[in-house]
Amino acid sequence: MARCLAARVSSRLVLPRLRVETGSFHTIVRPAKRDAVHFHGSPRWMQRPPAPRSVPLSRLTDNFLDGTSSVYLEELQCAWEADPRSVDESWDNFFRNFTGKAASSPGLSGQTIQESMRLLLLVRAYQVNGHMKAQLDPLGLEQRVPPQDLNPALYGFTDADLDREFFIGVWRMSGFLSENRPVQTLRAILRRLEQAYCGSIGYEYMHIPDRDKCNWLRERIEQHVPSNYSREKQAIILDRLIWGTRFENFLAQKWTAAKRFGLEGCETLIPGMKELIDRAADLGVDSIVIGMPHRGRLNVLGNVVRKPLRHIFSEFSAGIRPADVEKGGYTGSGDVKYHLGTSYDRPTRSGKRIHLSLVANPSHLEAVDPVVIGKTRAKQYYSQDVERKRNMAVLLHGDGSFSGQGVVYETLHLSDLPNYTTGGTIHIVVNNQVAFTTDPKSSRSSPYCTDVAKALNAPIFHVNGDDVEAVVHACAMAAEWRCHFKADVVVDIVCYRRFGHNEIDEPNFTQPKMYQVIKGHPTSLDIYEKKLAQVGQLKKEDIARVHDKVMAILNEEFQSSKDYIPKTQDWLAAYWTGFKSPEQLSRLRNTGVKPEILKNFGKAITTLPPTFTPHRAIKKVYEQRAQMIETGEGVDWATAEALAFATLLAEGNHVRLSGQDVERGTFSHRHAVIHDQKSGEKYCPLNHVVKNQKDEMFTVSNSSLSEFGVLGFELGYSMENPNSLVCWEAQFGDFSNGCQVIFDQFLSSGEAKWLRQTGLVVLLPHGYDGQGPEHSSARLERFLQMSDDNPFVIPEMEVSLRKQIQECNWQVVNVTTPANYFHVLRRQIHRDFRKPLVVMAPKNLLRHQACRSSLSEFNDVEGHPGFDKQGTRFKRLIKDQNNHAEVESGVRRLVLCSGKVYYELDEERQRVGAKDVAICRVEQLCPVPYDLLQRELRRYPNADVVWCQEEPMNMGAFPYMAPRLATAMVSVEHGSFEDLKYVGRPPSAATATGFGSVHSREQKELVQKALQEDRM
């Protein structure tokens, strides 16, 4: 490009002199007409600018020809140099003159080079900043000063130039500049610019660095003629707008005092969303996962997703609960109507079908975003939608929450990550310019509520919510963009909220001026009907007929809703057929795998390609793993995990592990992906467990540094198909409180609220090893505190009748052996229901010499030292390892513990030779293994019972275990609550000490105390 004009200009290289002659160019100067454009306010010095004079290019300064306008010229000149006929004749003349090749310079005399350039800058200014002058606010309250660079005066143009014709060139790019009209009056140019960029849609797209993307948008923006819809199309839009409007009116009329978070003020969302769905379906999308907040949700459920209206209406009539309640079926806690989800196969206008699922969500605004994205990604995996063409996510937001909630950013940032992308999400913001009672100026620091999306280079279409055709157009364009570029896009519908935050709120308390305007403001439906009537497109009678039809249906549905009995929510979305709800017994199954089979898979996952050069240390790790499997002894944590994954994969399940640095493992123990030290190439042995293993069947992926976003994503992913082991690992368990909303609102309570199951596994490194307050505790107590089992009731524990886990909201375990970890992971899949699993994962046990398992424990065959008659299963409790008889009257103390403190207790016991102390590990804390606790309590009738933990008394498992242990003790007449002794750190605010020496002292003391000879 160095040889091109612009480059030469900007680098001030010696150029052939451009001979600019005035007078002979076909400039027509006419006096300004009555509709003259009056340039908007500008400083005095700018109002009478000097008339543009011709300046030789050699004297132009560098900054005049900056940025992209120089690129325009550059490209044009290149094209001209390659073939002078490829550009318009007048540009041909221009370049001939410029390069001194022309015999004369006929066409350039009236328009100076400076004018040409300035015109380009003006055009560019509209493309960049036109949105700031767009007519976006239906209420007209917005006081935006149009940016100065949209003022032609800034470029030296005056009113007198309006009817001069300017040569704007013929451009290879699409859009405004591509019309084959190189000569236009300034007035016409400005009119087109205003129409394209400053109408009812404000486009922000020039921040996108990709040229093709910009041009794609420019073409659509600059060629679009507003209000150009056919009569038929307008009738459809009107019909949809009537539905959206009448629906809310109807609810308001029937249930005057009910909260519904109505859509009034943004009814155009309904035709907009429907257009988006139709367009996406035409472009190949057959499934859309939708996430949205409260505002307008019922309207979207009824009119877009098509949940039966009678069902929605019945939910307004208090007291109705699913029919299965009477039959004793599981109904959970239920949720308010504007949180519920649903799914539906919706026919589209062009005769296709599209599956829509609206994901249930809590009140917590935006928390559902990553869940929706994860679910969409899973749909893409299971439908082999590698190009991400058929499954798409749509997220709706409020203006306050989109700019305020951090999870929005955490979700957006997954957008282009290889193992998290869904090929772009369409975001729609219902921007009613208020958040509850808070004005935008108090709720964000950025000009637009959508600015966060610019970090992704997403185009943003701001659209006036009163202009239904503009909303429809923006939504269609968003669908086209997503389907074409597989990238995120935002439609910001600038609207208003006709009533208070909800229908019983008084908005005049806080926004009196705004609501004065709203009071007299017509609805978007009024506006559209008036417009159609004015242009004679639709007759009044036609419009009235639609109203009548809609009202008749609404009334019919209302009548039917009176005796409508909703069915229990459908448990079994798509892949879940045959899975059991909590009241249907799922029999316990074994999870063991024969050592011969393990050895086979063991080979596959420890063999590296011969040409691969691993790091020396990793090579050794893999050799050791191979040896563990070969000898069947000393299997460590990482190998056990890999064997669990491999066997599940071989059984046809999908396995996915995601989180920060999980490929190597925070503690450098996993090495699931290894890197060739010469080529840098990666190799993942678990991708080669079975022949022709499907891509992504095993996925291990380092995630972005987000907890909320990534855990939410994995949760959504896990909900799609039960035949998958989906795991999220926190870097350290501490950081998981960054995604507390997902634990509280989804994982622990989602099944109860929405009757949706998930078998998500959450791995939280936990353990007191002197690393200080922030790397010790995964806050086990919080997970246990949220568990919903009754501390004073022992449920049915008989193996053939046991539903304890099914009836509980989740499982919390603190596992101490590799084999038990293997079983607990496999158990997640080998059952007919799904339940979240929270694992307090080890840190120093990963390399602890005593924390090893024999391969025989993976099948748990009789005869090995740990055999426990529980069969080839996960051990919820590991009894004392000293081969005690059924009754051991001589044991003076039973120490119950959980997690890694067991190894320290055992070591101390050996050191002091305390043979009269039994140590049992409660591996599954929730739900409590009452049967096994009772067995151990009976085994040691004379022992005092101690709960020992390394966490402070107000943390760890003690607060949860104490009443439950007491219940178990009472049940076997082994004392009561007062007889249960606590050994551990005293209550504390911080989770752990920051001083290594204090930690060691405390740890030593608590272990010694647990074993001390004196009775407690």
Ligand SMILES: Cc1ncc(C[n+]2csc(CCOP(=O)(O)OP(=O)(O)O)c2C)c(N)n1
């Ligand atoms: C995380 C979270 N914080 C606070 C709230 C309480 N709340 C409910 S609606 C709302 C205002 C939301 O404003 P906006 O996002 O603009 O949506 P709008 O209600 O205006 O449609 C607030 C603060 C909430 N639901 N979730």
Ligand SMILES: [Mg+2]
């Ligand atoms: Mg709002």
